[in-house]
Amino acid sequence: MNIQSKLAILADAAKYDASCASSGTVERNSRAGKGVGSTSGGMGICHSYAPDGRCISLLKILLTNFCLFDCAYCINRSSSPVARARFKPEEVVKLTLDFYKRNYIEGLFLSSGIIQSADYTMEQLVEVARSLREDYDFRGYIHLKTIPEAAPELLALAGRYADRLSINIELPQDQSLVLLAPEKNAGTIRQSMGVLKNGIDEYKDNKKSAKAIKSLTPAAGGSRFNHAGPVRRRAKVPIYAPAGQSTQMIVGADSSNDKAILTTAKGLYQGFQMRRVYYSAYSPIQHASKALPAMSPPLMREHRLYQADWLLRFYGFSVQEIAGGATRPNGMLDLDIDPKLAWALANRQLFPININRAPKEQLLRIPGIGAVGAQRIINARRFKVLRFDDLVKCKISVKKVAPFVETLDFNPHLNTLDSHNLRQQLMVSNNKWAPEQLGLF
Amino acid sequence: MEFVIENFTQWRNYSRALLLEGIAPEQVSFTIPHGSGDLFGSPIDSLSLTREIKLSGALKKVNGKPLGISREFMRQAYWVGHHSSAQRWQLLYSLAWRQIYQDKKLLQNPVDEQVALFHRLLKAVSRDHHKMKAFVRFQSIGEFSGEGKVYQAVEIIEPEQLHVDGARHKYGGRSNQSKPCKVMAAEETEHFVAWFEPDHAILPLVAPFFAKRFSSMSWSILTPHECVHWHQEQLVFTQGAARPPLPEDKTEQLWLQYYASIFNPARVKVNAMQSEMAKKYWKNLPEAQLIQTLLQRASSRVDVMFRLGNADKGK
Numbered sequence: 001m002n003i004q005s006k007l008a009i010l011a012d013a014a015k016y017d018a019s020c021a022s023s024g025t026v027e028r029n030s031r032a033g034k035g036v037g038s039t040s041g042g043m044g045i046c047h048s049y050a051p052d053g054r055c056i057s058l059l060k061i062l063l064t065n066f067c068l069f070d071c072a073y074c075i076n077r078s079s080s081p082v083a084r085a086r087f088k089p090e091e092v093v094k095l096t097l098d099f100y101k102r103n104y105i106e107g108l109f110l111s112s113g114i115i116q117s118a119d120y121t122m123e124q125l126v127e128v129a130r131s132l133r134e135d136y137d138f139r140g141y142i143h144l145k146t147i148p149e150a151a152p153e154l155l156a157l158a159g160r161y162a163d164r165l166s167i168n169i170e171l172p173q174d175q176s177l178v179l180l181a182p183e184k185n186a187g188t189i190r191q192s193m194g195v196l197k198n199g200i201d202e203y204k205d206n207k208k209s210a211k212a213i214k215s216l217t218p219a220a221g222g223s224r225f226n227h228a229g230p231v232r233r234r235a236k237v238p239i240y241a242p243a244g245q246s247t248q249m250i251v252g253a254d255s256s257n258d259k260a261i262l263t264t265a266k267g268l269y270q271g272f273q274m275r276r277v278y279y280s281a282y283s284p285i286q287h288a289s290k291a292l293p294a295m296s297p298p299l300m301r302e303h304r305l306y307q308a309d310w311l312l313r314f315y316g317f318s319v320q321e322i323a324g325g326a327t328r329p330n331g332m333l334d335l336d337i338d339p340k341l342a343w344a345l346a347n348r349q350l351f352p353i354n355i356n357r358a359p360k361e362q363l364l365r366i367p368g369i370g371a372v373g374a375q376r377i378i379n380a381r382r383f384k385v386l387r388f389d390d391l392v393k394c395k396i397s398v399k400k401v402a403p404f405v406e407t408l409d410f411n412p413h414l415n416t417l418d419s420h421n422l423r424q425q426l427m428v429s430n431n432k433w434a435p436e437q438l439g440l441f
Numbered sequence: 442m443e444f445v446i447e448n449f450t451q452w453r454n455y456s457r458a459l460l461l462e463g464i465a466p467e468q469v470s471f472t473i474p475h476g477s478g479d480l481f482g483s484p485i486d487s488l489s490l491t492r493e494i495k496l497s498g499a500l501k502k503v504n505g506k507p508l509g510i511s512r513e514f515m516r517q518a519y520w521v522g523h524h525s526s527a528q529r530w531q532l533l534y535s536l537a538w539r540q541i542y543q544d545k546k547l548l549q550n551p552v553d554e555q556v557a558l559f560h561r562l563l564k565a566v567s568r569d570h571h572k573m574k575a576f577v578r579f580q581s582i583g584e585f586s587g588e589g590k591v592y593q594a595v596e597i598i599e600p601e602q603l604h605v606d607g608a609r610h611k612y613g614g615r616s617n618q619s620k621p622c623k624v625m626a627a628e629e630t631e632h633f634v635a636w637f638e639p640d641h642a643i644l645p646l647v648a649p650f651f652a653k654r655f656s657s658m659s660w661s662i663l664t665p666h667e668c669v670h671w672h673q674e675q676l677v678f679t680q681g682a683a684r685p686p687l688p689e690d691k692t693e694q695l696w697l698q699y700y701a702s703i704f705n706p707a708r709v710k711v712n713a714m715q716s717e718m719a720k721k722y723w724k725n726l727p728e729a730q731l732i733q734t735l736l737q738r739a740s741s742r743v744d745v746m747f748r749l750g751n752a753d754k755g756k
Contacts, residue, residue, distance in 0.1 A: 007695060011699050012702040029653035031656050034657055035657060050703055051714055051732055101579065102581075102696070
């Protein structure tokens with residue numbers, strides 16, 4: 001089988017992994033090296049976008065889609081009659097470098113079906129990363145999907161070469177895993193996430209102590225009379241997955257509601273310091289298992305979960321506030337309006353909020369005001385008492401915020417907040433990312 | 442008083458003198474060279490070639506008198522100086538003057554008209570910069586041996602023929618779109634070429650990124666405004682070029698295969714794609730030629746998935 005045919009099969013098999021991030025690692029470049037590659041230390045670059053709206057930042061492929069496991073939701077499960085292929089490690093290395101040199105990608109995201117044994121598979125994955133780093137001095141981004149059943153030594157080795165490691169939690173509830181992925185074990189998955197967390201924590205601690213040692217060394221600062229120039233005393237810290245770990249949950253393959261999904265996510269963020277939890281709407285796959293629903297869940301559900309996830313992490317909301325209680329008694333997010341708006345409509349007694357007096361935490365709870373907008377308001381009110389038109393200058397959508405704010409010259413009509421139509425009115429133009437009908441071209 | 446400004450250094454030098462005299466923005470007029478239009482306005486500013494740009498140093502203290510211009514403003518002004526807007530130099534002077542003589546913290550006021558415009562221009566340049574880092578596509582034009590070899594419309598010349606004087610380059614100046622761009626090629630080295638059309642003349646801002654990322658490669662980026670060449674040591678700028686017909690690169694076929702295969706036909710979000718990858722970029726992105734076909738086939742592919750999926754369930 002030639003490379004192109006393998007690529008066709010093994011990229012197709014990888015497309016159900018939602019993550020394509022190349023962010024959050026340390027800053028590197030290829031000056032004074034013999035290879036190529038750089039990372040910014042902050043955001044990665046999205047080099048292209050597929051018509052499914054997803055960014056293409058990494059070469060996202062499987063080493064092989066042969067698999068011993070039979071997970072019902074997975075297109076590559078052993079009982080699935082899909083075409084199979086397997087890359088040799090050196091083929092993946094060459095493909096990554098060839099793509100990178102043409103500026104198609106930021107690096108590699110490598111995953112694999114389980115062949116022979118978990119350890120053997122993990123060794124093959126690590127070999128690709130090792131070869132890129134050691135044989136070719138590749139300094140771009142590497143994300144390795146980690147096999148939870150593999151030996152801890154192999155996980156440690158993986159962290160040495162990869163920027164990011166990930167283990168998929170797969171399903172929101174442990175009992176679903178028992179049902180749909182009998183070879184997998186929720187305990188093993190969490191245990192391995194713990195191993196990764198320890199490695200990452202240790203790396204961070206080492207970095208901190210190295211920094212402290214450096215600042216204590218007088219030669220580093222006052223090297224004026226040292227003709228060899230400033231002495232860099234920073235101890236070489238062994239790298240371990242500087243971009244941390246992430247995970248993915250499949251949405252809609254089991255009966256978990258959004259509240260259960262978000263509760264699991266919250267636990268993963270807190271327990272393992274995940275950089276990201278990805279939500280992947282279950283896609284109908286060819287020859288799907290009988291255990292699965294026939295239809296895929298609306299993509300809007302996935303989108304709402306990402307919005308809710310954001311509210312949990314950066315806006316100070318709790319799971320109960322956005323996916324439970326009075327806001328959503330059935331534990332499912334509203335598909336028609338975003339979760340912050342849904343929360344605000346269920347808590348109208350807290351509005352209108354005074355733009356000139358509210359603290360930042362309160363501004364962040366206004367539908368239509370994000371972190372950037374809130375900061376702009378705070379900056380602007382140091383100069384003047386804000387009028388309604390000033391919100392436009394702060395680049396805030398006045399249409400969205402009007403029912404919820406008061407300014408020097410504006411107060412929402414008393415009836416507005418009480419209006420039963422408010423939800424209806426605000427739904428218009430709220431669905432920017434709704435899946436579209438085909439045939440726009 | 443009217444000043445015709447060709448680049449940031451010039452603007453800074455004039456402005457320093459005028460600001461020291463306290464000349465109000467209404468009394469001066471900064472324009473771009475006649476006939477340069479909004480595009481292709483600024484001949485290459487060689488400042489960008491060195492990282493040690495002493496931007497704020499020049500304005501901070503003259504004759505012991507502090508001018509109160511922040512380093513941050515000067516850094517941002519340098520970026521705004523690459524915008525194609527004809528008003529940019531006037532705007533920068535006005536903001537500098539107001540910061541010194543009216544309000545030191547002016548830039549923190551987002552509801553000021555000029556500050557808002559400044560940030561709009563800055564954002565446009567920085568977006569252009571970001572998209573250029575993302576959407577430049579190199580093609581290998583192979584390895585060369587022999588002198589002065591012409592490869593299709595890309596004329597190959599030896600590095601020595603491009604005289605490089607320290608960090609400054611000799612070939613600055615207005616674009617000449619009819620001429621093919623000369624590409625340096627070292628012997629026995631694979632050379633990569635990209636053609637890109639940024640909205641603003643940002644090549645000097647973005648070139649160092651490519652030099653750091655692809656430092657062990659030899660490459661050229663050609664744009665209508667100017668071109669830049671890298672030979673593992675130094676960035677060399679030459680005048681703008683026309684789009685070169687490039688030879689086929691076999692890896693591109695694999696990239697197209699990857700793009701087609703990573704697309705999930707069960708999810709179609711054209712708006713989300715286009716908001717990040719606007720149509721204006723498509724003509725220079727090899728993978729964009731596939732978009733239409735992929736979308737046309739998507740629904741029938743999903744139908745097949747459902748059929749096969751449901752057929753299995755009947756068993």
